[in-house]
Amino acid sequence: MVSVRVLSLLGTILSAVNMQSAFAHTAGVEASTATVHKQATLPRVLVLATGGTISGKINTRSAIGYDAGAVTGQQLIAGVPGVEKLAQLQVEQVSNIASQNMNSQIWFKLAERIRKAFANNEADAIVITHGTDTMEETAFFLDNVIGDSRPVILTGAMRPSTAISADGPANMYEAVKVAADPQAHGHGVLVVLNDVIQSARGVSKMHTTELQTFHSPNLGPTGYVDPASVRFITAAKPRQILALPADHTLAQVQIVYAHADMDAQQIDDAVKDGARGIVIAGMGDGNVSDTALAGIERARKAGVIVVRSTRVGSGMTNRNVEVDDDRYGLIASMDLNPQKARILLQLLLANGKTKPEDIQLAFQTGL
Template sequence: MVSVRGLSILAAILGVASVMPVSLCAESAGAASAIHKQVSLPRVLVLATGGTISGKADNRSAIGYDAGAVTGQQLIAGVPGVEKLARLQVEQISNIASQNMNSQIWFKLAERIRQAFANNEADAIVITHGTDTMEETAFFLDNVVGDAGPVILTGAMRPSTAISADGPANMYEAVKVAVDPQARGRGVLVVLNDEVQSARAVSKMHTTALQTFHSPNLGPAGYVDPSSVRFVAPAKPRLHLDLPADHKLPRVQIVYAHADMDAQQIDHAVQDGARGIVIAGMGDGNVSTDALAGIERATKAGVVVVRSTRVGSGFVNRDVEVDDDHYGLVASMDLNPQKARILLQLLLANKKTLAADIQKAFSAGF
C-alpha cells in the first residue's frame, strides 16, 4: 500500500495538484464544513447574574436550594445542543439570588449591553436571572437599552441539580428566540416554559409553579419550542430613557394599601426624602380618605404620587373614584407597583417632574 506521503511525492513528480485518499478528502471536507457552519452561526453574549437557574439543591427542606451556586459557563455546558444554535460567549456579571438584585447591577448590565452592540461583539444577548425580580430587571433594561439587538432574560423555578430541572430547556429556548429575526425591534423579552413575554407585560404570578410567568393584561408575545418560534402579538411602542450619569436612581417608595389604612407610611416617606411614592392601591388604585389626605400633603410638598393596584390584573384608570386631576396624581395604567416604581425613578432621573408629563410616559403605547 502506498502511503499518503508517497502519494504526495508521486503527485509532485507527475505534476498533479493533489492526490489524497478519498476517505481523507471526505473527512477533510466534513471538518471544513463543520468549521464553516460554526463560524456562520449568530453570536450570543450570555450575561449570567445568578438565581435559581444557577442554584444547587440544599437538604434544609424538600424544595430548598442555594441560588447562584453554579457559574454561567457551567450552566451553558449543561444545555445539550445549544452550541448548534449560536456561538456563545459567557460573562459572569454577578452570582446572587434575585432578591438581592439592585440598581448597580442594572446599570452594569445596561452598559455592557450597549457596549456589546455598539462594538459589534454580539448579535443578541441572553441574561440568566433569578425569577423573583426578573420582571423588574427586564422592565428597567427595556426602557434604557434601545433596539440595537434582541435582549432575552431567562431563568428557572427549579435549581440545576433538581429532578426535572427546567433551566436547560429555558436556556435553550432563550437562545433560540434571541437568534430568531422576528425578535428584533421588540425590546427586552422574557422566555420561560415555552412562552415569550414582553418586559412591560410580564409578571411572576405563582410562588413555585413552573408556569409562573404570565402577562395578565396583554397576553404572551409568542411561543417557542425546540423546533419553532412564533410571535402572536405585534411589537408595541416603547420609551427610550437615558441612564443617569451618576448611576443613581431617585428614592421612590411603594406604599401598600389595606383596610383601616392611615397616612402614616405616606407621611414617613415624605419625611425620609422620597421624591416619588407609588400606591399599591385597592381595586382600581383606591385608598382610604385618611390616606388620600396624606397623598395631598405629599403632592403639595413636591412629591410625585402614582396610583397603581395590588390586584394582579387590570388597568388603573384616571379620574374614576379618585380625582387625579384635582390631586395631581398619575395613574399607572397596566404597570404593577414594582414596575411603576422603576419607570417613575427613570423619569425623575431624566428631569421629568410634572404629573402631566409623567402620565404621558405611563400611557405610552395605549
C-alpha cells in the same frame, strides 16, 4: 519466488487503499471545514449570567430547599445539549446572586455591557440568566434604557440546576433560540420561560412555585417557542427610551401598600425620609382610605410625585374613577404593577420629568 502477476496485483491493491485513504482524508477535511464554516455563520449571542435559581443547587433544609447562585454561567451552558448548534456563545459572569438581592447597580452594569456589546458589534443578541423573583423588574428597567433593536432575552428557572426535572436547561435552550431568531428584532427586552415569550412591560411572576409562573395578565404573551419553532403573535412596535443616568443614581421612590384600616403614616414617613416619589399599591382600582388620601395631598403639596397603582394582580389603574386625579395631581399607572411603576417613575425623575401631565403620558406610552 513471487510472480510478476502477484506483484502487480499487490501494487493495484496498495494503490486503491492509498486512494481510498486520500479520499477519506479529503472528505474529513471538507466535513470539518463545513462544520467550522457553519459555526462561523451562526448568530453571536452574549450570555450575561447574574445567578438565581437557574444556577442554584439543592439544600437539604427542606424538600424543595436550595441555594441560588451556586453554578456559573459557563457551567449552565455546558449543561444544555445542542445549544451550540443555535449560536456562537460567549459567557460572562456579571454577578452570582439570588434575585431577591438584585439592585440598581447591577442593572447599570447590565445596561452598559449590553450597550457596549452592540456598539462594538460584539454580539447579535444578548441572553441574561436571572432569578425569577425580580426578573420582571430587571427586564422592565432594561427595556426602558436599551434602544437597540437587537434581541435582549431574560431567562431563568423555577427549579435549581440539581433538581429532578430541572427546567433551566430547556429554558436556556429556548432563550438562545429566540435570541438567534430574526423575528425577535424590534420587540424590546423579552422574557422566555416554559415555552412562552413575554414582553418586559407585560410579564409578571404570578405563582410562588409553579413552572408556569410568568404571565402577562393585561397584555398577553408575545409568542411561543419550542425546540422546533419560534412563533411571535404580536408585532414589534416603537418604545420610549430613557437616558441612563450617568451617575448611576435613581431617584428615591417608595411603594406604600394599601389595606383596610389604612392611615397615612407610611406616606408621611416617606416624605420625611426624602422620597421624591411614592407609588401606592392601592385597593381595587388604585384606591386608598380617606385618611391616606389626605396624606397623599400633603405629599403632593411637598412636591412629591404620587402614582396610583393596584395590589390586584390584573387590570388597569384608571384615571379619575373614585379618586379625582386631576384635582390632586396624581398619576394613574395604567397597566403597570407597583414594582414597574416605581422603576418607570425613578427613570423619569432621573431624566428631569416632574410635571404630572408629562409623567402620565409616559406611563401611557407603550400601550
